[in-house]
Amino acid sequence: xxxxxxxxxxxxxxxxxxxxxxxxxxxxxxxxxxxxxxxxxxxxxxxxxxxxxxxxxxxxxxxxxxxxxxxxxxxxxxxxxxxxxxxxxxxxxxxxxxxxxxxxxxxxxxxxxxxxxxxxxxxxxxxxxxxxxxxxxxxxxxxxxxxxxxxxxxxxxxxxxxxxxxxxxxxxxxxxxxxxxxxxxxxxxxxxxxxxxxxxxxxxxxxxxxxxxxxxxxxxxxxxxxxxxxxxxxxxxxxxxxxxxxxxxxxxxxxxxxxxxxxxxxxxxxxxxxxxxxxxxxxxxxxxxxxxxxxxxxxxxxxxxxxxxx
Amino acid sequence: xxxxxxxxxxxxxxxxxxxxxxxxxxxxxxxxxxxxxxxxxxxxxxxxxxxxxxxxxxxxxxxxxxxxxxxxxxxxxxxxxxxxxxxxxxxxxxxxxxxxxxxxxxxxxxxxxxxxxxxxxxxxxxxxxxxxxxxxxxxxxxxxxxxxxxxxxxxxxxxxxxxxxxxxxxxxxxxxxxxxxxxxxxxxxxxxxxxxxxxxxxxxxxxxxxxxxxxxxxxxxxxxxxxxxxxxxxxxxxxxxxxxxxxxxxxxxxxxxxxxxxxxxxxxxxxxxxxxxxxxxxxxxxxxxxxxxxxxxxxxxxxxxxxxxx
Numbered sequence: 001x002x003x004x005x006x007x008x009x010x011x012x013x014x015x016x017x018x019x020x021x022x023x024x025x026x027x028x029x030x031x032x033x034x035x036x037x038x039x040x041x042x043x044x045x046x047x048x049x050x051x052x053x054x055x056x057x058x059x060x061x062x063x064x065x066x067x068x069x070x071x072x073x074x075x076x077x078x079x080x081x082x083x084x085x086x087x088x089x090x091x092x093x094x095x096x097x098x099x100x101x102x103x104x105x106x107x108x109x110x111x112x113x114x115x116x117x118x119x120x121x122x123x124x125x126x127x128x129x130x131x132x133x134x135x136x137x138x139x140x141x142x143x144x145x146x147x148x149x150x151x152x153x154x155x156x157x158x159x160x161x162x163x164x165x166x167x168x169x170x171x172x173x174x175x176x177x178x179x180x181x182x183x184x185x186x187x188x189x190x191x192x193x194x195x196x197x198x199x200x201x202x203x204x205x206x207x208x209x210x211x212x213x214x215x216x217x218x219x220x221x222x223x224x225x226x227x228x229x230x231x232x233x234x235x236x237x238x239x240x241x242x243x244x245x246x247x248x249x250x251x252x253x254x255x256x257x258x259x260x261x262x263x264x265x266x267x268x269x270x271x272x273x274x275x276x277x278x279x280x281x282x283x284x285x286x287x288x289x290x291x292x293x294x295x296x297x298x299x300x301x302x303x304x305x306x307x308x309x310x
Numbered sequence: 311x312x313x314x315x316x317x318x319x320x321x322x323x324x325x326x327x328x329x330x331x332x333x334x335x336x337x338x339x340x341x342x343x344x345x346x347x348x349x350x351x352x353x354x355x356x357x358x359x360x361x362x363x364x365x366x367x368x369x370x371x372x373x374x375x376x377x378x379x380x381x382x383x384x385x386x387x388x389x390x391x392x393x394x395x396x397x398x399x400x401x402x403x404x405x406x407x408x409x410x411x412x413x414x415x416x417x418x419x420x421x422x423x424x425x426x427x428x429x430x431x432x433x434x435x436x437x438x439x440x441x442x443x444x445x446x447x448x449x450x451x452x453x454x455x456x457x458x459x460x461x462x463x464x465x466x467x468x469x470x471x472x473x474x475x476x477x478x479x480x481x482x483x484x485x486x487x488x489x490x491x492x493x494x495x496x497x498x499x500x501x502x503x504x505x506x507x508x509x510x511x512x513x514x515x516x517x518x519x520x521x522x523x524x525x526x527x528x529x530x531x532x533x534x535x536x537x538x539x540x541x542x543x544x545x546x547x548x549x550x551x552x553x554x555x556x557x558x559x560x561x562x563x564x565x566x567x568x569x570x571x572x573x574x575x576x577x578x579x580x581x582x583x584x585x586x587x588x589x590x591x592x593x594x595x596x597x598x599x600x601x602x603x604x605x606x607x608x609x610x611x612x613x614x615x616x617x618x619x620x
Contacts, residue, residue: 009606010553013579086398090605091440097477106549107607132399133412169479170403239410245319270322293396295321299413 001056006073007114009107017079019115022052022072024059030068030218032119032184033126033209034175037096038087039080040195043202044128047191048074050206055219063220070218071122076115097170099178116178124153124216125179126209129188133301135291136198136254139205141229142188144177150185151231156215157189157208158226160255161288161306164233192254232306237288240303244277246270248296252287252303260284264303267296283307315379315424316417326413328421330379333365338374339523342425343516345379345434347402347482349386349393353499354434356509361516371528376520377428382421382482390502392438403477406485422485429523430460431493432516433483439501440601441609444563444594445508447537448495450474453487461494462537463522465515468596468614469539500600511535538594543616546591550575550604552584558598566595572611575604591615 002023009017035041035048052072058064075081079089087094093108100120101113119125131137140161143149154162171177179186189209192201211226213219242248247268252258258281267277279302289304296302316328330342343361345354358380365372381387385395394401394414407418425431437443446468447461454471461469478484486493496512499505514531521530550556554575560566566589575585589595593615599608 011605012553012555012603090603090608091438092392104549105547105607106609107605110607132397169476172476241410241412245321247321297321297326297396297413298319299416301412 001052001059006118007111009111011079014079019073019076019078019111021118022055022074024055024070024072025064025066025068025218027065027067027069029122030070031124031126031213031216032071032073032122033128034073034076034115034119035128036075036081037077037127037175038094038130039077039082039084039089040086041075041128041130042081042195043191043193043197044130045075045081046197047128047202047206047209048072050202051209054206054210058219058221065218065220068218069122070213071119073115073119076111096175097173099173099175100182112175116175119175119179120182120184122184125176125184125186126212127176127186127188128205129176129190130194131190131289133291134194134293135289136193136201137190137289138254138286139192139201139208140190140232140288141208142190143186144171144180146177146180148180148183148185153185153212153216154187155229155231157187157212157229158224159189159204159208159229160227161232162229164231166234230306236307238283238285238305238307239301240264240279240282240305242267242277242279242296242298242300242302245296245298245300246276248291248294248302250290252290254287254290256287258285258287258305270295279303281305316420318413318417326385326417328379328382328384328417330377330424331362332375332377333362333369334372334375334525336375339429339525340375340377340427341516341520341523341525342377342379342428342431343434344382344425344431344482346381346387347383347433348400348435348438348501349383349389349391349395350439350501351392351436352387352502352504353436353509355380356504356506357434357512357516360509360513364513364517368528371526372520373527374520374523374525376525392501402482403480405480405482418482421482422489425486426489426491428491430519431483431486431491432464433493433495434512435495435497436499436501436503437497437597440599442500442563442598442600443497444468444596445496445498445511446470446596448472448497450478450484450487453492456492457487457494458539460492460519462539463515463519463534464494464496464537465511465518465531465534466496466498466537467535468594469537470545470614471540538614540614543593543614546593546613546615547609548572548587548590548611548613550585550587550606550608550610553605554578554584555602556587556599556604556610557602558600560595560598563595563598565593566613567592573599587611589613
């Protein structure tokens with residue numbers, strides 16, 4: 001393993017800003033794995049740290065293919081992680097909305113440019129991603145439908161779902177969109193939670209990434225084949241939106257199979273505690289996403305359910 | 311007449327309310343002024359106040375309908391938050407919204423519904439808390455043919471016709487222009503402040519537009535400024551090469567000459583000047599950094615220069 005900083009920058013008053021990279025193998029650019037890009041992506045940082053730990057052990061056992069090159073970047077944004085701020089410490093811009101970056105541009109454009117220059121050209125790109133709403137997902141792989149997507153490879157993670165979706169206009173500045181445009185087979189891996197560490201979901205996720213690396217001949221680590229993923233598009237996702245605001249009292253969690261009409265949650269009065277609304281599943285399926293904010297707005301997306309999964 | 315455009319329940323005994331004030335009569339032309347999408351941009355507050363004051367004073371001279379929406383992000387304006395509080399999302403990246411989506415997408419959809427069909431929408435921004443801007447319009451090349459005659463009436467100093475960027479397709483202006491509702495974006499001043507001089511100037515411009523639209527029979531501004539249009543030149547971006555503290559040396563946004571020192575980047579720890587930031591071209595300084603702390607890459611200034619000045 002070789003550790004080196006892929007980007008450094010002076011701050012006016014803080015310690016230097018550094019993006020560390022951990023390199024394994026002696027070959028060409030095979031797979032790049034990028035962890036926390038935002039300051040609240042603690043689960044993503046944790047998953048990457050466990051990957052580095054596993055890869056160091058595998059390297060010691062001679063089980064990393066010498067003809068490959070692996071790069072793991074546990075975080076792009078230690079500055080924001082250290083002050084518990086989601087976006088860039090100074091101006092609140094989102095590094096993951098700055099790709100492919102611009103090395104003569106603004107600070108986060110320069111960071112994105114430096115990162116992209118480093119991870120560009122890899123055969124595979126894996127980003128540990130997060131969602132703007134607080135909540136948990138069933139660990140899964142997302143792939144943008146850009147015409148360059150590789151769904152078969154996405155299935156080799158052995159995670160329960162592979163979610164293929166059309167990029168929206170604002171997605172064109174994401175790392176994964178630009179990776180695909182520059183012919184890297186890119187995957188967004190959702191590791192369950194974001195700002196808290198969920199060990200079980202994290203382990204399921206890093207095991208899935210190791211499974212992928214084994215399937216591609218990058219490491220030699222035979223393991224259980226994982227799950228046969230369900231291929232998912234938007235038309236298979238049923239979104240449950242709250243009709244009332246108040247205290248959200250969940251009655252189910254992710255990965256739970258529910259039948260149409262099952263009670264998913266109640267919304268309680270914040271003052272008198274009575275049930276204002278009971279939320280029932282509109283379909284039979286598996287809970288894919290569950291909102292975890294205890295105070296819920298009206299018209300909030302509180303569950304996403306994959307239909308027809310028993 | 312004050313109307314409620316949006317009323318959504320918040321968790322604890324409050325509603326998210328977006329109001330508009332309509333003055334005049336239906337049946338003729340309709341001009342809408344929207345502002346407060348970013349909660350830290352307040353220049354539009356004065357414009358709404360002053361425009362309503364002038365229109366009410368001579369209400370009998372108004373033909374048609376003028377509608378003012380002072381705070382499209384009321385939670386942000388009232389809590390000094392640029393983004394939508396609790397989501398940390400830029401509201402101007404979620405349009406045209408979604409009637410079945412999360413609350414913020416639903417709200418965006420309803421706003422578009424309410425504004426659709428207007429003869430003109432003016433979306434007033436005031437940069438951010440870092441950069442000071444002269445009164446200017448930002449016009450995408452995609453819609454320039456339709457919008458240029460209107461923005462030239464607005465008494466602005468500068469019109470920046472910029473390339474179409476995919477990411478900007480999720481703005482309110484793009485969404486409205488795409489459905490045939492002409493929408494102009496005005497940028498002026500700086501976040502968290504009101505520059506009365508700029509506000510008065512824009513209100514004069516709006517009165518001028520109402521006159522040209524045949525909606526106003528009252529007093530007219532003494533003089534309407536003819537703006538510089540960026541199509542006769544180019545825009546030069548000046549970014550910081552060092553992290554440090556900036557000391558501005560140009561007091562006002564004005565014409566500058568190549569070699570003029572715009573600001574200095576200094577170290578308050580060592581007492582050294584790290585960089586004398588000079589204008590690389592002759593031209594109009596239309597953006598200048600105001601917030602003193604900078605990182606490498608922070609935008610310091612923008613200068614418009616003519617390609618073949620007379």
